[in-house]
Amino acid sequence: MRIRLSVVVLSLLQAIAPTRAQTLNDPALDQFIEKTLHTWSVPGAVVVVVQGDRVLYLKGFGVRSLDDRQPVTPDTLFPLASCTKAFTATAVALLVDEGKMHWDDPVRKHLGWFRLSDPLADANVTLRDLLTHRTGLGPHEPLWYHAPWGPEEAVRRAGRLPLSHSFRSTFQYQSTMYTAAGLAVAAAAGTSWRDFVQQRLVAPLDMNGVAFTTDEAEKAEWARPHRNDPEGKVVPTAGYRMRYPEPAGSLHASGRHLANWLRFQLGDGTFAGRRLLSAAALAETHTPQMVMRLDDLTKAMNPHTHQMSYGLGWVIQDHRGQLVISHLGAIDGYRAQLTLLPQTRFGIGILANLHATRMNLALTNILIDLLLGLPSQDWNTYYADLSRKLDRQLRERDRQLEERRQRGKPASSPWAAYVGSYVNPAYGTATVRLERQQLVWEWNQFRCPLRHLDGDAFTLADEHLGKQELVFRLGADKNVWGFRLFSVDFEKQ
Numbered sequence: 001m002r003i004r005l006s007v008v009v010l011s012l013l014q015a016i017a018p019t020r021a022q023t024l025n026d027p028a029l030d031q032f033i034e035k036t037l038h039t040w041s042v043p044g045a046v047v048v049v050v051q052g053d054r055v056l057y058l059k060g061f062g063v064r065s066l067d068d069r070q071p072v073t074p075d076t077l078f079p080l081a082s083c084t085k086a087f088t089a090t091a092v093a094l095l096v097d098e099g100k101m102h103w104d105d106p107v108r109k110h111l112g113w114f115r116l117s118d119p120l121a122d123a124n125v126t127l128r129d130l131l132t133h134r135t136g137l138g139p140h141e142p143l144w145y146h147a148p149w150g151p152e153e154a155v156r157r158a159g160r161l162p163l164s165h166s167f168r169s170t171f172q173y174q175s176t177m178y179t180a181a182g183l184a185v186a187a188a189a190g191t192s193w194r195d196f197v198q199q200r201l202v203a204p205l206d207m208n209g210v211a212f213t214t215d216e217a218e219k220a221e222w223a224r225p226h227r228n229d230p231e232g233k234v235v236p237t238a239g240y241r242m243r244y245p246e247p248a249g250s251l252h253a254s255g256r257h258l259a260n261w262l263r264f265q266l267g268d269g270t271f272a273g274r275r276l277l278s279a280a281a282l283a284e285t286h287t288p289q290m291v292m293r294l295d296d297l298t299k300a301m302n303p304h305t306h307q308m309s310y311g312l313g314w315v316i317q318d319h320r321g322q323l324v325i326s327h328l329g330a331i332d333g334y335r336a337q338l339t340l341l342p343q344t345r346f347g348i349g350i351l352a353n354l355h356a357t358r359m360n361l362a363l364t365n366i367l368i369d370l371l372l373g374l375p376s377q378d379w380n381t382y383y384a385d386l387s388r389k390l391d392r393q394l395r396e397r398d399r400q401l402e403e404r405r406q407r408g409k410p411a412s413s414p415w416a417a418y419v420g421s422y423v424n425p426a427y428g429t430a431t432v433r434l435e436r437q438q439l440v441w442e443w444n445q446f447r448c449p450l451r452h453l454d455g456d457a458f459t460l461a462d463e464h465l466g467k468q469e470l471v472f473r474l475g476a477d478k479n480v481w482g483f484r485l486f487s488v489d490f491e492k493q
Contacts, residue, residue, distance in 0.1 A: 182247020225333020262347030408454030
């Protein structure tokens, strides 16, 4: 990444008069955004700014793909990823208005088959619990990420997992519970989640062309995914394929679509003179519901924030004395960022086709400073420095892991003793094989060599699963009875 902004770029920012954006100085803002994307090596992006019911700024930058170099336009589709969650929460709000749902309905009122493994949580879990990430269930992303089954099966399997925290005690981001909320919407509405969102939100908000799966997006003007290769060069990559309409994260939208979505979210539930939702129901989605702890990383990412909460599909926080409502979307090869400033009725949307970039955070904060007339801060340098710090921490963890490997105790048993099939009620069957004196772990589409670490602990590494530690469990007789991975136990068959 090229992280240092030139004096020329800083002067461009000063040239954009912070007049609470009755108009935006487009040429200067264009140049500044282009320089910011260049700083972060982002191939393409779209940026939209609204105030109230007015679109102040809407432009595409860069290219959809480094292969064909077609330009990004306001109509180019990008994945919204987890910014989809606000659509699902708003869908619930529509049904609350109709009396077909209530925020505190038991989930089983709408999904009779829904279960959680903890008896207290199972008996009391509500729609609000699903939408605020407070069921006590940890992330368990492999249950949906590159999983061979569909959304309903992911929810059923999640119900067999042990809770990692007690019910309603802790905020834990959990996408599969949003999937459950979307399935509950479908049951209450008597149609599919996709059709309900299309008919009650997408069409009335003049967002036709929004795609619900990757296959649909690829048939339109679509931005391709990119990531940094091991040498740091940005290259096209294989993105994550959303095969099913997914209430937790499958929507694909353009900057033009987002302009209308932001205008609606900043309003009173009406759009183009037509009431779609009561002001009270919309406001409920923007109301703090569950405290989010400001741990070291969260505080570093939000240096001017003192309190942060999750609403219903939105994060709510203070930032430099301002109320900010936002959500991040992240999936393979892309980043999305939607931000509302309710006090001044500004909305900002940023979509980009680069994996794991923090450009979206930097540019959002730059635009907030500009729109609100706040003292400017060099957010590009701030987030670039933070990224380098986090990279150093990862390298240090890797170094410590290798030291542990070098000092590690021998395995308790010969490699052949670990071979077999292992079952978990939620994750299903995993297999450990011995191939050319190397243990290999297989589960669903994943196939990873196991490297011995220490005693009965091994490591596996995968582009999508990351680096994981797998620990075999042995009984008093030294026979292997299972292993622990993904924070759950698999039992040997």
